[in-house]
Amino acid sequence: MGCLTACTDFVEVDLPKNLISTESIYKDASMANSAIRAVYYQMRTSGLVSGDGLNVSMGLYTDELDYYLLDREEALENYQNHTVQSDDLIVADLWDSAYTQIYTVNGVITNVESSLDLTLEDKNQFKGEALFVRSYLHLLLVELFGDIPYVTETDYLVNRDVKRAPRALVYSHIIRDLNLAVDLLPDEDISGERIRPYAAVAEAVLARAYLYSQQWDLAEAMADRVVTKFGSLEPDLNKVFLKEASGTIWQFKPNADGNNTGEGKRFIFTTVPPFDVAMNDLLFDAFEPGDLRQSSWIKEVSNATNTETWYHAFKYKESGNTDSSLEYSVQLRLAELYLIRAEARAHLGDISGAQADINVVRNRAGLNNTTAITLDELLDAILQERRVELFTEQGHRWFDLKRMGKAAEILAPIKPNWKDTHILLPVPDLELTLNPNLLPQNEGY
DSSP states (O other), X not given: OOTTSSSOOTTOOOOOTTOOOGGGSSSSHHHXXXXXXXXXXXXXXXXXXXXXXXXXXXXXXXXXXXXOOTTTOHHHHHHHHTOOXXXXXXXXXXXXXXXXXXXXXXXXXXXXXXXXXXXXXXXXXXXXXXXXXXXXXHHHHXXXXXXXXXXXXXXXXXXXXXXXXXXXXHHHHHHHHHHXXXXXXXXXXTTXXXXXXXXXXXXXXXXXXXXXXXXXXXXXXXXHHHHHHHOSOOSOGGGTTSTTOTTXXXXXXXXXXXXXXXXXXXXXXXXXXXXXXXXXXXXXXXXOTTOXXXXXXXXXXXXXXXSOEEEEEOSSOOSSOOSSOOOOEEEEXXXXXXXXXXXXXXXXXXXXXXXXXXXXXXXXXXXXXXXXXXXXXXXXXXXXXXXXXXXXXXXXXXXXXXXXTOHHHHHTTTOTTOOGGGGSOOOOHHHHHHOXXXXXXXXXX
16 A cells, blocks of 8 residues: 555554645656655655754754743753653654655655656656655654664555664665665756755765764765765855755755745744744854854844843844745755765875865855864864854754764753763654554663
8 A cells, every 4th residue: 555545654643635645646747746745845844854843852952052932832841951751742743754754755666666657767756756755864763763663665564563673774774775866866956946856965965874874985985976066165154045055955945935944933033032942152152253154144132231142043044934935944055065074084084185174164164274183183173163064954963962972071061961861862652652563662761
């Protein structure tokens, strides 16, 4: 049974209203196109990579954001305070929405492969996109939850009893799917707006997967491939998050023209105290003197007497509608690929190459070249650059602290409830009840 039919899937959710039933799709490319576009709609509006996703929850979990609605949304307060439990609503949504989206793209793969009406070119495009989405979501899930199911089926009877796979095996599946996606996807962006995956998008996430799994030579080679294709960063920091910015690799288009981003809506405020989240002072103070990212990507708002000041992320400049959409939600940027290549090169002993990549990012921000020369110094410099370059984007700060072994060192002094078991989120209680094969629960929950 395909994933787009009106049946109860393995995560027990209703069929999204904008999806097309299996019986009506794959008769031609336009219908298959509608099916895959529906997946991007889901990703943009809910779950891991939405404007209210990891950029908020993991920003609070680390040292990026503070939460001010302490009497209204207890779930987010739990992330700031490190009191997340296995019945947490946000944990449940992150898991559920991701696997719903995975389930959907698995159906796309199944139906594309069996279609007699699509051309080979169309089959490759749609299957490549679906494989990319599947691997990308699993990559985020495995870093949040540790051992997880790598789901490739659409059969409810199979998925309801799925088991967790070891992290290393999950990564092998992620890398396999990404390599397949690279082979299937076109070299050129068919959308013209970088809103649909093409080969470089899969290559960028593949570089990240190699980095996260400490395959330095492969991470360096794949990041180099993407950097070579794109070349220079967008030079104007105030234009980095505009929809036409040259350094954008992949982004989500708003649902309607004139809409902008969930990120802008969530982060920007004009009155104080803030009504939602604000930037942690530690992040504001982390910028070096003269770093143009601080003045371009952060905005301060003071009270009427100018006795108190708060800060918000100002990467996205629009918090509401405009005559036409000015900003799309950026998922992958070239700056990350320079920093991936820098880190891989550092581990490979290419000191000058690592320095050069760090300097590309620093110089764009108005800073002098790095003085780091040893491996430890280079890794510290890269962690710092990732902190001030990628803040409030898709949970990068959490993933970086976690994989570089810095989470306890950085967070324990500022999070009184920190425990080493917080390195993983809990598997949602409901999922364990529905499928005992997901046991045991992560330690500490």
